[in-house]
Amino acid sequence: MTLSLNHLLAALLLLISACSSSPTESVPATDTTSVTGSGPTADSSTILIVYLSRTNNTKAIAEIIQDQVGGRLVALEVENPYPENYRATVEQVARENETGFLPPLRTKIDNMGQYEVVFVGFPTWGMQLPPPMKSFLRQYDLRGKTVIPFNTNGGYGIGSTFQTVKELCPNSTVREGFTMRGGSERDGQLLVIKEDKAAEAKTAVVKWLRTLNLLN
Numbered sequence: 001m002t003l004s005l006n007h008l009l010a011a012l013l014l015l016i017s018a019c020s021s022s023p024t025e026s027v028p029a030t031d032t033t034s035v036t037g038s039g040p041t042a043d044s045s046t047i048l049i050v051y052l053s054r055t056n057n058t059k060a061i062a063e064i065i066q067d068q069v070g071g072r073l074v075a076l077e078v079e080n081p082y083p084e085n086y087r088a089t090v091e092q093v094a095r096e097n098e099t100g101f102l103p104p105l106r107t108k109i110d111n112m113g114q115y116e117v118v119f120v121g122f123p124t125w126g127m128q129l130p131p132p133m134k135s136f137l138r139q140y141d142l143r144g145k146t147v148i149p150f151n152t153n154g155g156y157g158i159g160s161t162f163q164t165v166k167e168l169c170p171n172s173t174v175r176e177g178f179t180m181r182g183g184s185e186r187d188g189q190l191l192v193i194k195e196d197k198a199a200e201a202k203t204a205v206v207k208w209l210r211t212l213n214l215l216n
Contacts, residue, residue, distance in 0.1 A: 039216045042117055044070025048109070051121035052076040052132050054089075057152040057182030058121045060193040064205045065119055065150070069214055072115075078132050079104045086185050093125050102135040112140050117214075118172075120165065121150045123182065127159030134168065143171035148212065152182030152193070178208045 040047075049071050053059035059075070066073045080103065082089045096103065122133045149165045151158050162177045180201060183189040193201050209215045 040069040041214055041216055042069065046114065046116040047071025047119070048074065048112075048115040048117070049119040049121070050074045050076055050107075050109075050136060051119075051150075052123070052130055053121070053152075054082070054123060055183045055185055055190040057191060057193045058123055058150070060182075060191070060198060061150055061152060061178070061180070061201060061205065062119070062121045064198075064202050065121075065209070068206060068209055071117075071119075074107060074109060076132055076136055077106045078135075079106045090126070093131060096131040097126060097128055101131065102138060103131050105132065105135050105139065107136075109140065112142075115145065117146045117148065118142055119148045119150060121152075122161065124151060124153040124156060124159050124161055127156065129161040129164040134164070137165065137168040142169050145172050146175060147172045148175045149177035151177060151179040153179065154184035154186065154189075155181050175212055176208075178205065180204060 047069055049062050049066055051058050051062040051074070053062070053075070062073060065071075082092060095101070120133060120137070122130050125131075147165065147169045149162050151161055153159075158177070158179050165177075166174045180193075183192045206215065
């Protein structure tokens with residue numbers, strides 16, 4: 001009887017120990033589960049991440065992508081910055097879209113030939129691809145490269161942005177894009193992808209990168 005009780009106590013102690021230790025198997029990502037990439041599948045020196053960001057939400061996604069796959073991170077800037085006033089910028093962008101004007105870029109990228117994968121990130125402006133990103137895609141020769149769009153928006157979606165990327169990169173392989181809701185400058189919401197929202201964004205980005213086979 002004593003021997004059986006000792007065996008029972010020993011088994012109970014082992015069970016408690018097993019339940020209190022950290023799990024070693026991977027946990028499938030869900031909307032509330034934070035995940036971490038297990039390493040990029042591409043050489044980071046061949047990855048370029050170019051982004052346009054007015055309220056820093058697209059920048060936040062760009063930084064998450066770089067944290068996961070490495071690569072060179074470049075902010076897209078124009079020679080003549082857009083007005084700080086939101087309404088004035090909306091009106092200027094509408095004119096540029098109507099006339100097809102492509103704003104000159106201050107950003108210069110050397111050795112574009114070394115990059116095999118080019119991420120392009122942007123907000124949705126007037127339901128279209130922002131003119132500065134159109135300038136970038138027309139200025140640089142991306143033929144033969146893999147182009148991957150990502151987007152943040154104020155709740156109205158991607159509009160025609162991803163389709164325009166495909167049209168401007170006819171000789172590139174354009175992969176499935178990523179989008180999530182960011183801020184709404186019109187409503188005074190600027191950087192919202194931070195803290196809990198940033199953790200949610202990281203989970204979503206890692207899932208997306210895995211579907212593209214860019215993370216192990």
